[in-house]
Amino acid sequence: EATIERIAAGEVVERPASAVKELVENSLDADASRVRVVVEAGGTDGIRVTDDGRGMSAEAVERAVEKHTTSKIADIDDLEAGVGSLGFRGEALAAIGAVSRLTIRTKPRGANRGTELRMAGGEIESVKPAGCPEGTTVEVDDLFYNVPARRKYLKQDATEFTHVNRVATGYALSNPEVALALEHDGREVFSTTGQGSLEATVLAVYGRDVATAMLPIGARAESGADDADEAAIEAGGPLDELSGIVSHPETTRASPEYCSVFVNGRYVSATAVRDAIVAAYGSQLAPDRYPFAVLFLSLPADQIDVNVHPRKREVRFADEAGVRDQVRTAVESALMREGV
């Protein structure tokens, strides 16, 4: 059974970035206003996520590492949105704990003492009182130490870090009201202010050169919206809302990974949306160059194809052509408005 559990856990925790994703999501679920992600060697040597969220009592932290202990038995919206991880709801901590050495230090807000739980390979080793700040720190050491096949399959640290960075960046961009920091091998990679603006978050994550080259698109431009913007949203396409920012065509990268797309609040991979963004630039974009973009789309759940594999981030739309049209039109009008 232990083997089966480890294999199942390996499905949830594919690589360091998947653990980071689950831990950051838990911090956000716990209503944190500050989240700090610290990784060593791309996360292969250690992952630590600290938050100032609501914390857990000693009983709650023991329950949290058991299997099937979700606080959200059925997150139907996720299922319908097809981009959640319903299949693994309530199993993330247990799964991470099954394939690593896990330490949780946590204290509920207002409590006078906290708890430290240690676990290795799925077995709780100790639970004891601990002095710690309010909130929760989860430390994942020796990831896959007991799953050699999985350990071997890990890529170079730099590659693993790229994945971790992408996850952290996605959560930072979609949660501008949370101060989110990422540290790698003792170096601070970025740190957002949590002041609530997308522009400030882009500045923190991508730097000044990129931040100053960003143009607002769609609904965010509402105060100064021209007819083209309104039409983009009201053309009877599938999108209810479209907002975000895209970069000036001179500020590009050779990789499409700087096109961040969020569908109904979830960080996804949507090839159709990325293609539509690129199409809007037309010949202004050099071959194999991609703009920076942070786009938030919202549309009815029944417009998103349910993807049965919870780990996949790729999302498909019932009316893909409609989504493409609306995205392309909105980006085109943003570029036009800026005289680009």
Ligand code: ADP
């Ligand atoms: P899920 O998030 O789907 O409930 P997890 O295994 O990720 O399942 O977490 C189990 C439970 O542990 C959560 O429901 C929550 O009650 C608790 N928990 C996990 N991480 C934190 C955290 N950072 N702060 C407070 N509670 C947490």
Ligand code: MG
């Ligand atoms: Mg969770």
